[in-house]
Amino acid sequence: MRIQLFGDIWGINENIKFDKSLTEAELSICDLETPVTDAQKGIVKAGPCLKSSLENFKKIRNNFPNKFMVSIANNHTGDFGEDGINDTINACKETQTIYGGVSNNNQQEPMIIQQNGVSIAVFCIAEKQFGVSQRSSIGVDYFSPNLYQKIRQAKATNDIVIVSIHAAAEMSRWPSPQIQELFRSYIDCGADIIHGHHAHVPQGWEEYHNGLILYGLGNFVVSPQRWSQRQNGLWSLSVTIEIVDKKVKSFQIIPVIINSVDNDTIEIKAGNINSYADYIAEANYPINNSNALEALWQEFAMIMFETHYGKSLKVIPPTPKNITIKDKISDIKLVASGKYDKFLCRRNQLSKQDYAVWYHLFDCLSHQSAIETALGILSGQLTDLRTPYSKKMLEKYFQSL
Numbered sequence: 001m002r003i004q005l006f007g008d009i010w011g012i013n014e015n016i017k018f019d020k021s022l023t024e025a026e027l028s029i030c031d032l033e034t035p036v037t038d039a040q041k042g043i044v045k046a047g048p049c050l051k052s053s054l055e056n057f058k059k060i061r062n063n064f065p066n067k068f069m070v071s072i073a074n075n076h077t078g079d080f081g082e083d084g085i086n087d088t089i090n091a092c093k094e095t096q097t098i099y100g101g102v103s104n105n106n107q108q109e110p111m112i113i114q115q116n117g118v119s120i121a122v123f124c125i126a127e128k129q130f131g132v133s134q135r136s137s138i139g140v141d142y143f144s145p146n147l148y149q150k151i152r153q154a155k156a157t158n159d160i161v162i163v164s165i166h167a168a169a170e171m172s173r174w175p176s177p178q179i180q181e182l183f184r185s186y187i188d189c190g191a192d193i194i195h196g197h198h199a200h201v202p203q204g205w206e207e208y209h210n211g212l213i214l215y216g217l218g219n220f221v222v223s224p225q226r227w228s229q230r231q232n233g234l235w236s237l238s239v240t241i242e243i244v245d246k247k248v249k250s251f252q253i254i255p256v257i258i259n260s261v262d263n264d265t266i267e268i269k270a271g272n273i274n275s276y277a278d279y280i281a282e283a284n285y286p287i288n289n290s291n292a293l294e295a296l297w298q299e300f301a302m303i304m305f306e307t308h309y310g311k312s313l314k315v316i317p318p319t320p321k322n323i324t325i326k327d328k329i330s331d332i333k334l335v336a337s338g339k340y341d342k343f344l345c346r347r348n349q350l351s352k353q354d355y356a357v358w359y360h361l362f363d364c365l366s367h368q369s370a371i372e373t374a375l376g377i378l379s380g381q382l383t384d385l386r387t388p389y390s391k392k393m394l395e396k397y398f399q400s401l
Helices: 054-061 081-094 146-157 177-188 273-288 290-312 325-336 340-348 352-363 365-379 388-398
Strands: 002-010 015-018 027-032 067-071 098-100 102-104 111-115 118-126 138-140 160-166 193-197 205-208 211-214 219-222 235-244 247-262 265-270
Touching (some): 002 193, 027 160, 054 081, 081 138, 098 111, 098 118, 118 146, 146 177, 160 177, 177 193, 290 352, 290 365, 352 365
Parallel strands (some): 002 219, 160 193
Antiparallel strands (some): 102 138, 205 211, 235 247
């Protein structure tokens, strides 16, 4: 049997034509990075609140005649709160789409798919960001130490274990050393395939200890109008996995290209891998060269700190000295009524949006790692491993951002 893995679906309104060769596998899996909902009120967060209609989702789903699965474990599924999540679940049920990656209390349970006598366990997991699962409410499953035991249990009772994971530094051609270590650890405890997404550009891959790690496949279905200015945002990688005798026998990497036919229609086509040979070589070279990967990550972290993270880490202004008795009484009432967030916003002249940005920076592993790396270099606590090669690669890559 064949399993076809794709990257991200991100906010689509156009009509879509698919190359038939991309849609014929017995099981297709991708990341649905947009809730399917008519809800109107988005949450407070860093970045946009995305959504798609059921009609637009069907434009994609109807092209896949066999089993079709989406991971909804990502940083946009919760953009419209619990209503948006429940609407998305209902849309999947209505369209006979297999889904995974949301629960109460971060259950991290796999979806079990039976196909051609093969039992496949698929975990759908994300970095901890907006909309995550909580004890009191449904949300996105995020990776925790409990996942290791669940992978071992799944491997003991299933033939193939796939971890579909939304984790990466956005727009980075390479994974961070921390993400590489994490992904490899899932193979070490029993996973057969790591299906990475979230970078929105194609990343490299490796065969590691009898497993296959796909660090990031890029954008599978996105609007050219929104992504045309993003370097490498309108092509991705797809991977065909051949399962023989209930084991992974082989895999094939296929470029997938997004083209505009007209203002209302896009086409998703299979490309020639030789046309992307240089890009793929540059993406794969550091995967098995730890010094090169660390140097590239340091370059990325420093650029992101200088252009984004550092600007977001505002210093909280001191409490004003001219606080009146009326102000103090108002503060006491806010705190006593449980509205501590409003107290902080009023006292410090910061908004919920400011705090949401900080949450975004410190709750997500990729952001944490980048900030930690940049601060380590700037403070002299980390050895600066950057090289002329790493500088050249980042200058080449970031020139269009």
